[in-house]
Amino acid sequence: MNSAKRSLSCACFALLLLLFSFAQADDARNQPQKLSATPHAASHAKPSKSKITVLTTTTMITDLVKQLGGQHVTVNGLMAPGVDPHLYKASARDVNKFQQADMIIYNGWHLEGKLTELLANMQRSGKTVVAIVDAIPPKDRIDSVDYPGNYDPHIWLSIDNWMAVTRFVSDQLIAYDTVNEAEYVRLRDRYLGELNQLKIRIQQQIDTLPIEKRILVTAHDAFQYFGRAHQFQVVGLQGINTASEASIKDVQRLADFIVAQNIPAIFIESAIPVRNIKALQAAVHARGGAVKIGGELYADSLGQPTATDINHNDNDNSNNNSNNANKANKANETNATPPDVGTYVGMYLHNVNTIVQALSMQLSMH
Ligand SMILES: [Zn+2]
Structure with a gap:
């Protein structure tokens, strides 16, 4: 079968599944509302199997549902580590995954901008579709600067939100x-x-950084909730949505700001190409400034999980374990096993370690 035919038949299959789900819409509709009904109502929701299948979009949500669902939930994470949710498009195979899930949990507020139509279709078909942004009370929402009338979707970068x-x-x-x-x-x-x-742990670290040093310059504007939680001024090179490119003007403006504020470090992000931050660094150097790349932050995606068979003991000063040389180096720097950035908790620890270490640099030099 040639690829055009194959994708056509995939599309037909997806359509059939969608039609099938419309037929079942009445049965499955409003399942969360069955909370107030008897336990029998809930077992009616999943008659043929003992586990709920939950489709999650971002890696943060995937980790969360694994933590909360335990043995009763099968979690199908849509996006792999390092994938940018602003740009993710669903394939025909993805549509199938959505269709097979009992429940879909996504972020919302247009983080998954290219999945909007698919999510709406799923909701119309009667599936249980949950946007986690609904958990955030109005007083805790941050308005989007780039998109008036919308909220900033990067809610996970505040522990209280999470x-x-x-x-x-x-x-x-x-x-x-x-x-x-x-x-x-x-x-x-x-x-x-x-x-x-x-x-508690990260607040102790952040407390070591004076307020005037808390200026966080990153690849895109994802850290506003982090900034509010920990009193950082946050400046992103790109806007809230990575789909819009940073202009030369943005780079010039931000380079002036970095030189004026004498900021020691700026940060790259795991899901965003490095070139923009490198261009910013070059512009600062051209102005006689000396800004460093402070390290990689995880904003819109978690990292690769640490393999479970790696020895987590603290005695990694043993000897030539060349496979883990990188890890051991990092461990020596922080005097501890590096956090598992494949989890939300590890991601947050890594970000705070990286930020505090890099922004403290100048303090010891002057
Ligand atoms: Zn983002």
């Missing part, structure tokens, strides 16, 4: 699967405890 999302997503799982409520509550409380520990 705790609200944790409670919200757990409630959704319980609503769908009331029978296992006790286990969902146990997993939720365990994870909230972990997030609370994270909050």
